Amino acid sequence: MSVDNYESTPMSEPFNPGPDAVEIVEREACFRGFYRLDRLHLRHRQFSGEMGPVLSRELFMRHDAVCVLPYDPQRDEVVLIEQFRVGAMEKGAHPWLLELVAGLIDTDEVPEAVAHREAREEADLELTSLWPITQYFPSPGGSDEHVYLYLGRCSSLGAGGVHGLAEEGEDIRVHVWPFEDALQAVKDGRINNAASIIALQWLALNRAEVRGLWG
Template sequence: MSDTFKPDADAVEVIEREACFRGFYRLDRLHLRHRLFSGEMGKPITRELFVRHDAVCVLPYDPQRDEVVLIEQFRVGAMGKSANPWLLELVAGLIDTDEQPEDVAHREAMEEAGLVFSALWPITRYFPSPGGSDEQVYLYVGRCSSEGAGGVHGLPEEGEDIRVHVWPLEDALAAVRDGRINNAASIIALQWLALNRAEVRGMWS
């Protein structure tokens, strides 16, 4: 396996950073240079950067029943590019205060699905779209009981209208295969759980 690039302290030079938009989200325009694989500094380039809060996404899992809890809600980003912009997703929320990721996971589980997690299993932390956004996602599996889960949840004052589904894990994996589940966090978490199901059930059952 070849070595990957190891940047030094001077590998990136930010020449100018412009504030293009300020709202709940931000858009900045950066003029910068970065070191090339040859070792030389490249020419100045311009990149727009969508500045977002980091996010927490959790796959609620009942290891006793081998069931997952998924939420369904309207997503404006899927409108026009999907026949159905009501997506099946994980419990999720933004880290927009000084909360820890685990605190966000527990809060959002109650708000969005009426669930209580008895444990969290960290999966990974990743950049969903680093070509134009600085957002990082903290991804977990959350241990819960799926018994009685369901209904419609969310905070009306935030425009949330969230329906809860309980599925056998095998059905959720089939939905990944046939494209019914088509968002990154859900696909990553479900595939991770498929690979690590025996260990998770052994630790949590």
């Protein structure tokens, strides 16, 4: 079909299933530790309007997380951290990943407070402003984790070294990169985790506005 003859299909309205769209038949507690794992037997309303069959799904439950990309708008530099990640041990070149400053939300914390706390603990940085980027579910097919993603204004002058909480076994190395180098690392696959990719691509799209307001 040629472009000239192409007719777009009108977008349908989003599915609005209602408050009774999911029925949990049974919920089993499979594991309780730092994280939790449940097995749910449930059924949900289908696009036809009918209830579907009973499904069995494991749900990995964890605290919501905050990720923040520290950015120096005057020097046009980002601060990244590097640390060992067990989840990348068998599926990557090596399990030391370049990432954003990040941490889990305790029950009595707001996301902004977590961003400031983790910047101090993981990178020895003081953030002077936070710019909300987005909120998202990184793996909703099997986990209820919800991520709050921020850009954090900082001074990258003198940033570096190894940081983290010894009592938590953290061994975190801090890197200061020109923004363009970090964006290139996304393009060539050296930065290969979701929060970092999303934040750096967002900054690529909004850098002029950020530097205008923060610079």
